[in-house]
Amino acid sequence: MEELTASLKRVFGFEKFRTGQAETLHDLEAGQDVLAVLPTGAGKTLIYQLYGYRHPGCVLIVSPLLSLMNDQVDRMRMAGFRRVAAINSLTGRDERQAILRHLKDYQFLFMSPEMLSQPTMLSQLRRVNLSLLVIDEAHCIVQWGPDFRPEYLLLGAIREKLGMPRTLMLTATAGKTTRQEIAHQLRCQPQVVATSVDRPNIFLDVEGVGDGNEKQARLAELVGKLPGPGIVYFSSKQLASDMALWLQSQTGKIVAAYHAGLDSDSRFKIQQQYMAGQLDLICATSAFGMGVDKNDVRYVIHYHLPADMESYAQEIGRAGRDGDPSLAVLLYAPGDEQLPLMLGQANRPTAVTVHEYYARPEAFDDADPGVHLLVFYRNHGISEEAVSRLFTRRERERNRALAQMLSYVREPQCLRQNWLKAFDEHGVHSDKCCAPKAVALDLATLGLRQTTMATGTRNETAWRDQLRQLF
């Protein structure tokens, strides 16, 4: 077989691998399952693309976010991979049938966990020669919230039914506990390939505010002063939309909202506008970011407390990929931890409910999201004891994650050290490092530079001229 670097040159035209890519490929080709913890922008997809190129059969990629999956397929088509398809809930029936008829011909197949957990789909896939199973965004296995996908918990069993194919687990961030949990759920002992999560060019800032009003005012002040482009993360779609309008009117900047409630056309256009430098700011939920290719994001502000350090690391990691000075601000008002607690508990049935449900499942309304989860587990043959254990474990894990997040908020000395400790790393404090809650943020010393914005998009160019520019 040809050298890895030769394949890299042939397929992508690159001379050198980026950190982590070559190690992961070596381990995979040596017959190991691999958990690759590599930061966003490290070129994780290149790993399975190259593997797929070098080995006969099909690479099956399980991906949790629908919008992300379609992005991936588009990018791969753009990069010249033709035999690529995606099956998820957005795939029309005819299209799905067409793909299934030619299943054996695909080199790369993207699938949502829901689709993969359907028995008919599984039996079709068992006839395909899988060269590699990829679990993208593998940390979703341990995340627990309104967006939780119970199907991810079946991946271990699915993997066994598929005959234990070589497996690559990919994630941008995973602390020690998360790594263990991923391995446990997928029933494997992977080789771990990881690089440091630290991003020295991102200045970390935590700011305490008295209440919601003060927080909103401080946000407008920051957005008004900070050079863009930026991202503000909210934990509700409604608030992201409302604040986008409000911030635009308050600051005169060009702002758009992005969340899973938008139709796919709007999501596409807003991502593209942002990448083309036509927007100063995106007000987003956590749905935004994966698949966004933009190096010059100057700041990321969190309006709400993220659920855990991993999500936080992933979201602030979208700032400053060009290596220039950037800023991550977390706004905190007393009591902010109540929201993630509530979101976490909203869909979680109590031990009593679990017991009663298993005793008389027909007495429950499965439209209720909590019950829906139980229906799902029971239909997949998971016992009451196992489900109870699962929920207890989840809750413990969740509380631990939240406590860790709060310890970051309350950190008196060095935010970076606190952050890196969550990933079993050590950091060194310096004057360009951080401003904990008690320390005021001095924007002037940060050296943030304004990125030049593309102009002319909102100046109402007459439609005739706009058409001429298109062709």
Place this chain on the structure above:
Amino acid sequence: MEAADLIQVLTPQQARRLRVIENLLRGKKTVSTLYWGQRYQLLPLIGLDKTLDRGALDAAAQSLVTGGLATLDEENDQLRLTPAGVIAAQRDYYQPQMADQWIQLDLMAARQRILLAVQVVSEYTHATRRYYPLTTDLVTRQAVRAWFQRVKSAQLGKQILHVLMHALEQLPEEVATVTTSLLTGYQHPGLTREQVAQAHQRTAWEVTLMQLDGLMQICQDARVTETPFTSLLRSLWQSPVTRSAQLTLAAVRQTGDLDQVAAQRRIKLSTVREHLLEAAIFLPLSDFPYGRILTLELCQLFDKNLTGAIDDWQYTNLPNDLQQQYDFFYFRLYAIWIEKGGALVDGRTNSEP
């Protein structure tokens, strides 16, 4: 659709069922939805928002009621404008110009194809090798890919530009502007509906209506003269009557006997009747064989027993023996016939073939 859009499809005279409007938008072509869609003159809305959730218009309806602009009956379904609602509805609101033509083709598919084709040609004209294509379904991608391979030439960009200019020149400036702002192409991601709505002080739904008129003009132009889009859109022109209903109709024309048609086509009698009602709703008076189904005797009996506004007719109010003799199907078809201008003149029907 928000409250400001919903108010535009309501009237003070006719109570309109919210479920019917919702089902029209969602593209649910049950006979009942089609019949009432026709009574409300809202058939062009059919299938314009297939991803609309059930109950998605409830909040808009409720806000009209709370604002005193409309009333809802006890079942929370029949909406009617109040005098205040009539005044509120008189704002400057975009009235589609080409709505009657929308149902002559699969307009949603046409939209997907045109938008992707514009992007592909725009990027091709600028020799871009890598870009993010619009997310569309497989059929659209395949159709546009095959089309592009067929028509690709150095002149294509110029030709498409000319076609778009020519179509949009025929429309109001605002419609041309809106349609153009929504396009995606080289270094031009395009604006979202909400962004356009904000810029033009319109609702997002009005923006959609304008875009559909803009695209419809492009489709029409491609139909009457040969443009690069002609072959891209050819397969999308269709009668609003489904294929199976057309077959049933043809069989009825030949035999006139519904039971025989059912046996011959191996479908249930009730299905034959549904097909006929569907066809009658969409076709003009002269294109449907009313005389084969509605006998003179039937028309005379119904004429005597059904008076007042069509919407107030109730099958269950007919005398029992008439209900025994004629199924609901005849009652409904008779109403459609009257609505389309059918009448008894000197003891004979005016639509005798």
